[in-house]
Amino acid sequence: MKRLYAYFFRGLITFLPVGLTVYVLYLFVSWVESLAMQILRPMTGDFYLPGLGILLGTALILVLGFLVSQAFMKRVLGWVELPFTNLPLVKSIYSSLKSFADYFSPNERDAQQVVLLKKPGSDMSIIGLVTRQNLTDLPLDPQTRQHVAVYLPMGYMIGGYTVFVPREWVQALDMSVEEAMRSSLTAWMGNAKNPTDPV
Numbered sequence: 001m002k003r004l005y006a007y008f009f010r011g012l013i014t015f016l017p018v019g020l021t022v023y024v025l026y027l028f029v030s031w032v033e034s035l036a037m038q039i040l041r042p043m044t045g046d047f048y049l050p051g052l053g054i055l056l057g058t059a060l061i062l063v064l065g066f067l068v069s070q071a072f073m074k075r076v077l078g079w080v081e082l083p084f085t086n087l088p089l090v091k092s093i094y095s096s097l098k099s100f101a102d103y104f105s106p107n108e109r110d111a112q113q114v115v116l117l118k119k120p121g122s123d124m125s126i127i128g129l130v131t132r133q134n135l136t137d138l139p140l141d142p143q144t145r146q147h148v149a150v151y152l153p154m155g156y157m158i159g160g161y162t163v164f165v166p167r168e169w170v171q172a173l174d175m176s177v178e179e180a181m182r183s184s185l186t187a188w189m190g191n192a193k194n195p196t197d198p199v
Contacts, residue, residue: 032057043191114180115170117150117163127184128152128163129177135164153180155187 022048036053084094113130131198135195144164153160 029054074192114173114175114177115150117152117170117172119165119167119169124150127173127188129180130170131162140164153184155184 016165033050033053036056039056040052043152047153068077081094085091115128115130116125117128118125128150130148131151135147135149136146137144146166147164148167149162149164151160151162
C-alpha cells in the first residue's frame with residue numbers, strides 16, 4: 001500500500017507542473033483568441049483563422065514597444081500616467097509594479113546583478129539582487145549612503161526585503177536575474193547548478 005501511495009504522489013508531482021503550465025497557457029490563449037475574434041469579426045465576418053489572436057497580440061505589443069521607444073512618447077506617457085501617479089492608493093501600487101517591471105527592462109540590464117550576501121563572521125549566506133549601486137540621493141546617513149541596495153526575494157510568494165549593506169558583504173555570482181528569481185520562488189528546490197560552483 002505504501003508503494004502505491006509513493007507511486008501516486010510521484011506521478012502527481014510530475015504531472016502538476018506540466019498540467020498547471022498547460023492550463024494557464026490554455027486560459028491565456030483562449031482569452032486572447034476570444035478578444036481577437038470580437039475585434040476582427042466586424043471586419044472579417046465569418047472568416048477567422050485560429051492563431052490570429054496570438055499574432056494580433058504580438059503585433060500590438062511590438063507596435064507599443066516601438067512607440068514607447070520614441071522620444072516624443074515620453075511626454076505622452078507622462079500624461080497617461082498622471083491618474084496612476086497622483087491618486088494615493090493607486091500611486092503606491094502602480095509605482096511599485098512599474099519599478100519592479102523597469103528592473104527587468106533591457107535598459108536596466110547593466111544594473112542587474114545576482115550576488116551572494118554574507119556578513120563577515122557569520123556562516124549564513126543568502127542570494128539577492130543588487131537593485132542600486134548608488135544611494136547618495138536617498139535620505140540616509142553618510143555611512144549608509146556608501147552601501148549598496150540588495151533585494152532579497154522570498155520563496156513561494158511575490159515579495160521580499162531590501163537591505164542596505166556594505167559592498168564588501170556581496171560577491172557577484174555567474175547567474176542571470178531570471179534564474180535567480182525562478183529559483184528563489186521555489187525556495188531553491190530545483191536541480192539547478194550551485195551558483196557558487198566554478199563555471
